[in-house]
Amino acid sequence: MTNVLMVLSAASHWTLADGTKHPTGVWAEEFLEPYRIFTEAGWTVDVATPAGVAPTFDAVSLSAGGAGSAERAAEFAARITTMSDVLQHPKRVDAVAIADYDVHFYPGGHGPMEDLAVDADSGQLIVDAVRSNTTIGVLCHAPAALLAATDKVTGEWALAGRKMTGFANREEELSGLAAKAKWLVETRLVELGAVYSKAPEPFASYIVVDGQLYTGQNPASSVAVAERIVADKR
Template sequence: MSKILFVMTGVDHWTLADGTKHPTGFWAEEAVAPFTAFKAAGHEITVATPGGVVPTVDRGSLAPEVNGGQEGADEVAAALASLSELQHPIPLEDVDLDAYAAVFYPGGHGPMEDLAVDPASGRILIDALDSGKPLAVVCHGPAALLAATNADGTNAFAGYRVAAFTNAEETQAGLAGRARWLLETRLVEAGVDVQVGEPWVPNVVVDRNLVTGQNPASSAPLAAEVLKKLA
């Protein structure tokens, strides 16, 4: 079967407007659900992060209240612990895109801190887009699209229909008023056509080889779309 590249945040915080460092990283469900689906389908996964640092899970994403109760939280934590690939990431700078059949970006607030301004990630995104390979990005992962700029300064994803974590969801999560910038707003400013769905409900948008999901609940259906494209 194929190899899939997981591009993940390398930070453990998100700097808020007042300079406070909000603890974060990647969101557990957004890694676990696609990871599990891809491996069950027989695909091999390589994790890449800025500098090759081991990615940090957002502890909030392991809480019972965001996993349907304690049983769900225990299942996610156990699944996460079984993903040995997370402990052996390669540096983004060393990625050879030709080795992979698809690219996947999970979210969490971490990408708002590092991938949104990471030139190596930006090049991977542009190359993946141009290659026609499935490129999947979920929740706050689309912050990485902001670093995908063309030589003339325009965004490579301008005009693409994209789902991403919305201003309404950020407000309901209690962080919109403390953020330096909001993902939906910044994507729109870059010319991206953000398709806003209902808060916290699965919303997956497919535009050419780009597959995006709005929130954690979109992770599993997004992975299913990628598997259809790989079939």
């Protein structure tokens, strides 16, 4: 049996450079599609958040524009409703151990930029996953969570030199939030020493696999990342 830990942001807003709190949370597709793919593969999936707080889903990700169509938005909303027991009572990030899981997965949305980027417990889980060569999957803005993965032994970022992707600066610009942000995912990853790459065109599906590290650039990459993880572990 393959066990998956999906770590979700517990943030309901993202603090911009001027102090404004921009409503956000988890991007629905980035949680729901990998969750579906993992469970359809027969895998067991646990959900965890900082302090065990029930996650908020970004309202835009549940709109017709954010989901791709009104029908898809309604489907996402219905799936969230059916998962209320799981989502209302997640595990605490500080109470889980990476040794209990075969896959460690982070969906995006701007939420991780608010909490997981500075969450030491989540960061330690990532360090432990890197040390044990456990599969790590990260989507869109969730590479922000990787920023907290400082190895306490070496004092270095645990993912320096690794190939990865994440939400591109150009995508943030096209979304209208780049100029308002304190920092951008692509920029911060490069500054820390990641070998970053992205799709030729914004918002196209794009994934990077470096050993047991699987990263997807944007929501359109959600299915591709999850399916690649399932395929590689069969």
